Amino acid sequence: MSLPDVALSVRAGALKAHYEALAQGDTSGSTAWLDTQLRQADRFANELPADPTTLADWTAQRAANVARQYASYLDERRQGAPRQYFSNRAHALYFLQQVAPTKAVDGAWLFGALHHSNDPRFHGLIRTYLEELGDGDAACNHVLIYQRLLASLGCHESLPLADERYLQGALQLALGLNMDAYLPEVIGYNLGYEQLPLHLLVTAFELDELGIDPHYFRLHITIDNASTGHACKAVQALLQLWPDKDQEVFYHRVAKGYRLNDLGLGAADIAAGFDLEEQLLQAFERKRSFGSHMHSDYCRLEGRTVNQWLAEPGSIAGFFVALQRKGWIKRGQPPADSRFWQLVEGPTAAMFGVFSPYEKQLLHDWIAADWQPVQRPRKAAQAIADTNADQASGRAMPLDQLIARMAGARHALPDGLAATRRYRQITGLNGGHP
Numbered sequence: 001m002s003l004p005d006v007a008l009s010v011r012a013g014a015l016k017a018h019y020e021a022l023a024q025g026d027t028s029g030s031t032a033w034l035d036t037q038l039r040q041a042d043r044f045a046n047e048l049p050a051d052p053t054t055l056a057d058w059t060a061q062r063a064a065n066v067a068r069q070y071a072s073y074l075d076e077r078r079q080g081a082p083r084q085y086f087s088n089r090a091h092a093l094y095f096l097q098q099v100a101p102t103k104a105v106d107g108a109w110l111f112g113a114l115h116h117s118n119d120p121r122f123h124g125l126i127r128t129y130l131e132e133l134g135d136g137d138a139a140c141n142h143v144l145i146y147q148r149l150l151a152s153l154g155c156h157e158s159l160p161l162a163d164e165r166y167l168q169g170a171l172q173l174a175l176g177l178n179m180d181a182y183l184p185e186v187i188g189y190n191l192g193y194e195q196l197p198l199h200l201l202v203t204a205f206e207l208d209e210l211g212i213d214p215h216y217f218r219l220h221i222t223i224d225n226a227s228t229g230h231a232c233k234a235v236q237a238l239l240q241l242w243p244d245k246d247q248e249v250f251y252h253r254v255a256k257g258y259r260l261n262d263l264g265l266g267a268a269d270i271a272a273g274f275d276l277e278e279q280l281l282q283a284f285e286r287k288r289s290f291g292s293h294m295h296s297d298y299c300r301l302e303g304r305t306v307n308q309w310l311a312e313p314g315s316i317a318g319f320f321v322a323l324q325r326k327g328w329i330k331r332g333q334p335p336a337d338s339r340f341w342q343l344v345e346g347p348t349a350a351m352f353g354v355f356s357p358y359e360k361q362l363l364h365d366w367i368a369a370d371w372q373p374v375q376r377p378r379k380a381a382q383a384i385a386d387t388n389a390d391q392a393s394g395r396a397m398p399l400d401q402l403i404a405r406m407a408g409a410r411h412a413l414p415d416g417l418a419a420t421r422r423y424r425q426i427t428g429l430n431g432g433h434p
């Protein structure tokens with residue numbers, strides 16, 4: 001069974017493996033897999049207007065609709081409605097990690113455009129790709145911006161995720177690596193991806209409220225705008241690459257590519273999939289096997305040692321119940337008042353360094369429950385020095401080798417950034433910013 005589409009539907013972890021293979025540039029089986037995904041996406045309604053020459057208006061109209069919806073969201077919030085996406089900070093951290101595989105290859109679907117720098121019809125798509133790459137500037141590279149965000153929140157170690165979380169990222173990589181065979185689909189996917197979605201606005205607003213830097217999300221509100229940004233370039237690319245013959249087939253394939261965006265859960269559904277207690281128990285269950293021999297026998301709770309409490313798989317829930325019964329955890333009160341929290345948090349805590357910031361946030365928010373902390377001061381965005389990226393590498397390298405370093409899963413490394421800067425120099429595609 002060599003076709004991954006069959007394997008992917010049955011084998012747990014297969015999507016992740018496919019994603020990782022594509023990230024390494026291994027395209028084996030990827031066209032058959034893309035065909036399957038395109039068939040899957042066929043079940044969604046076609047939203048595109050029948051007349052492609054109206055696409056610019058259509059995009060502007062959609063952006064205006066989203067702006068209206070956002071205005072009424074803000075109105076509701078001003079009148080005291082709760083946050084729609086993130087009930088607490090742990091919830092937001094959960095979301096940011098769930099979408100990380102997609103964000104780690106932001107822009108990857110356009111990778112194949114780099115080979116067409118001599119064809120002006122591709123210049124809009126190439127500029128879009130280079131902007132996703134921050135034109136080789138580490139401070140502006142979208143993938144790095146997201147990675148810095150996760151790192152600043154202590155969430156850079158990847159969480160075990162459902163296989164489906166790798167679906168959109170795998171699609172993006174597969175499209176970018178097979179662009180010449182799937183040009184109409186890439187154009188359509190790009191058109192869909194660069195539309196301004198409501199979830200981006202809500203996410204940015206609520207992250208900011210929770211003291212989490214919303215820069216990555218705000219950036220995509222501005223850079224993808226419909227008047228001159230990526231959404232506009234997406235429409236222009238479609239019109240410029242419009243073929244002389246078989247136009248109906250072309251537009252049909254564009255529409256199919258557009259609908260690939262709808263595969264898998266959307267942002268709102270991913271956010272809605274969060275269950276604080278379930279995430280807490282899962283996180284502590286992952287830690288359980290490490291902790292089950294680490295405690296001294298003096299640590300006793302209801303007659304059992306902590307090692308005994310932690311000995312059995314699935315014992316965490318009972319352990320937390322016991323901690324509450326003994327008053328070591330007082331839910332609905334400031335976590336600092338809980339003895340168990342004092343063991344976990346702070347440089348002199350007995351379990352200092354045992355739990356990741358995300359795990360601690362889960363515990364904190366679960367203990368706090370309905371108790372509201374005073375808003376924490378916002379952390380300044382981390383200043384990261386440019387990674388001495390102008391290594392000798394980029395200078396005299398043939399274009400093909402430069403391009404290889406700019407692939408969706410490689411461009412955020414120092415070599416990739418240097419190659420990106422060199423590519424825009426050689427091709428002159430610098431967006432008017434030399």
Ligand SMILES: [Fe+2]
Pocket residue numbers: 106107132142220
């Ligand atoms: Fe981006």
Ligand SMILES: [Fe+2]
Pocket residue numbers: 132194223224230
């Ligand atoms: Fe974009």
